[in-house]
Each structure stands twice: as structure tokens, then as C-alpha cells.
Amino acid sequence: MCAPVVMSSVRKDLSRRRFFGAVASCAVSAVPVDAQPPPVRLPKGFRSVVDLTHPYSPGLPVYPGYNPVRVRPRFSIAQNGFAANEVTFDEHTGTHVDAPSHFVAGAVPAGRIAVDTLIAPLVVISIAARAAKDVDALVSVEDLLQWEKRHGRIPSAALVAMYSGWEVRIGVADGFLNRDAKGTMHAPGFGEEAARFLVDQRDICAVGVDTLSLDAASARKFVAHVAILGAGKYGVELMANLGRVPPFGATIIVGAPTHDGATGGPARVLALV
């Protein structure tokens, strides 16, 4: 996600050509796809379902500027015979989707992301070993090429996720945001070149991370966000359990929210392994 203080510079990085390219690309992907047979990309069977969603609790870390989710009981079984709550959330909290419209005016909101791209081959790029030593570790083009050397070319319409192992820091005081003495956050993310490689050189549908931002937390510009969302792809942030799925072979299902004008929002994310 995107700190208000830094975000003002983002649009400058999105050149006019890329901007209109992104809007055009988004318009295409907004066409209802039910009518077109998508490629069959489900595994023939699966042995287990892995929940890639963190339970959506007020205790989860949030990016600065956002509030944790609030749950307020409105009806109770004792009083009313049934129970029901009112829930208030900021869109970019919990395990959530970033829609292209989060960064690009007029681009696709979460509810209009093409439904067949919500079910995708899952590619997991683990940089956990490096991130354990370097809190500013970036997914590089070299990481992607190394993955391809082992598993073959990143498949068409894949969701490519970074696994940094950051989730062990949930609940550790400021471990997730990981601020230094000057208040600058440090957490891994996608480097600009890797993000551009994925959208320009490969045919992906989305990018995911187990941190709060597609970009490294200390990045001064939202280069990965701009590259990915600007190309009409979506993002998934604060993913859980990426260490429990294989680097290749799982299928991800992203339950993107559909509320009016959603720039993203909490999503149930599952993997079939």
C-alpha cells in the first residue's frame, strides 16, 4: 500500500503513454468474461485447501494511515434470538486486493476485475532466506529467472507471489512495520525491474506479497505498484501461509470484493494444492 506522504509523487512516475495504456488495458479486462471460455487452468484434482487469508482481526498490522477493522455487535442471540454485527474497514487492510483503480483514475475497480483471473496458477517466489538477513530484500529479475530455470516459464495468467516469511512478525511489537530509529519502515517487496519484467515480458494476471505492500516498505516511490496496477493487473497483499504451498502447481482463488467503487478490499484467498 501507499503512505499518503509519499504517494503524491506516484503519478509523476506514471508516464502519459503508460497511463493511457493502463486505462485501455483495464477497459479490455473489464469486459464480462463469462461469455468467453477461459483456458482450463485448474488442477485435475487437489489434495488439500490451504487458506492464504489471515483471520481479519483488529490485531493485524495495518499500513500507516489506515484503521484496523472494527466489529460492533448489533444483535445478539440472548437479546434478539440471532446474532449480527456491523463491520467497518479501510479497504487496504487484512489480506486484501489492490485493484488497478487504487492507483489509476478510471481504471478497473475490484468488483470488475475479470472473474476468470480470480482463479489462477500460483507461482511462489521465495526470498525468505535472503529476507531473514536483509529487511530491504527485493524480488529481482534474477529471482524470477532462477524460478523459471527450475519450474519452466511462468505460466500464462499466473498470480506471482513473493514469500518473504514476514508473517512470523505478526504480533511482534512493530516487527511487521519494522521501523528504524528515523521511523522509516523496512520490509521486502518487488523491485521495479522485476515488476516491469512480469507485466512486460510475461503474461501474468496479478502479483501477491506476504507483506503490507507490493513495494519494499522503505521504497521512496511506489514503483512496483505503478508497474503492476498501471498495467491493469491486480495485487494481493498480506497473504498468509505462502510457505505452506509449493513454488509451482497450486491454484489460487481470490475472492475479490465487489462493493461500489472498490479500490480493493479484504478478500478470502484460498489455494488448491
Place this chain on the structure above:
Amino acid sequence: MCAPVVMSSVRKDLSRRRFFGAVASCAVSAVPVDAQPPPVRLPKGFRSVVDLTHPYSPGLPVYPGYNPVRVRPRFSIAQNGFAANEVTFDEHTGTHVDAPSHFVAGAVPAGRIAVDTLIAPLVVISIAARAAKDVDALVSVEDLLQWEKRHGRIPSAALVAMYSGWEVRIGVADGFLNRDAKGTMHAPGFGEEAARFLVDQRDICAVGVDTLSLDAASARKFVAHVAILGAGKYGVELMANLGRVPPFGATIIVGAPTHDGATGGPARVLALV
């Protein structure tokens, strides 16, 4: 869903034996299932993805007592360089899940519904022709047996959905709630015997409807809710596009929400056909 005024009688209908049976059954289904290989129940491939989710708009009908979803912009691209909203919703609005805890104290909340039951064979029982003539039409045991005569026994761990065709009434003034001169609502739902048949005689995981309530809107007691949620099964209400999927052969994916103590909530629901 459940009008406060009528709900006070619900617990009386849930006998002590059934109540504790339900809680025990819920406790079992709350065990994380990732560890156990679920039966393979995905189709070998699929030709299309059908969105069974209504776009979550304030214009959707809501059950009396609940408020429509509210979306409030907090950040905008023009002002902040990125856009983000705050969203407030009542859990049982939009296309949504009813968790067992909606009716049964101590039962499973939405976030702890066993993940492998969120992916299920979809059985569609169409009563649309009858509902067009009878606004109080009920899914009966006879309807279920007729379906089985054509398609075989309802498969294990299925989600059984009523298609009443009610969605054409969305946007028609009070057409969906369909109140009579006395203010009583009229819309189709599951009859008590059919609901009990499904949970007692078949091995289902959930029940769905394209109306606002598992029960017929004019029902004086929430007999279908009590039978289904009381047995530890979940519900999905206000489903979209059930007329666009076959009576049998599709696989449904229910993106149940995970917020703390969720008695249910908006869910992205997709079908693979």
C-alpha cells in the same frame, strides 16, 4: 435472515438434544481441515466462471433491520495520489454467508467454517416456474427427490441452492421484499421438511438461496435457518445468476469472510461450469 420481532421464538424450536448436537457437530467441523486430504471434488476442467455474487451496492434490497452498505472515500488520486475507501456493512447484506453462529451461541463463526467445505459440488433446485405463480412457494422434499430422479443422489458435501428467479425483482420498488397490504413479506424459501431432509438424510455442507432468507419470507418461525445452521451447516443468501448454471455439475467457491466473531458476511461466490 431473521427479523428481530420473530426471532425470539427461534431458540424454543431448537430442542436441547438438537442444540447440543449442533454445537458438537460445529466443534468437529471447526477442526482445521488442511491436514486431512479432502475428497477430490473439482471438475477435471471448466469452461467458464459464473459470478454468483451481486455487485455489493447500497441499491440492493436488505432484510428489515439491516442497513445498506456504505462506502466513504478517505483518500483520492487527485488529493493523495491514491484512492481508498472506508466501508461499513451489516453482515447479512449483499450476497452473503450465514454462519452457524448467526443462530447458535458458541457455534462456528464464518471464519472458522472448514475451508474444504467452501469448495463444493453445486446442486440447483429450480422452483422458478412455481414461484412465478406462488410468491410463498417452498422447496419441498418432493422437489429434492425429483432432482435426484434426474441427476442421481445429492452428492456428498454439496451446497444445495434454491433458484426462485427472484433476482429479476431487484430494483423493482418493494418487489424483492414483496410486502402485502398488512406489511407481511412474501418470497420463496426452503420448507422445514426439505431443510431437515438435507441435513438428516443427505450429507450436505451448505444451503443457498437467491432470496434474502433461507426461510420463506412469510414464515412465522425460522424453521429452515434452525434446521440448517443448527446442524452446523452454513447458508448463502442473495445469490446471483443461479439461472445461468446447470442443475448439476458446477463447482461453487464461497469466499466466506474471516473477521472476528463473524456471524456471516458478504462473500465473493463463484461457480466453475
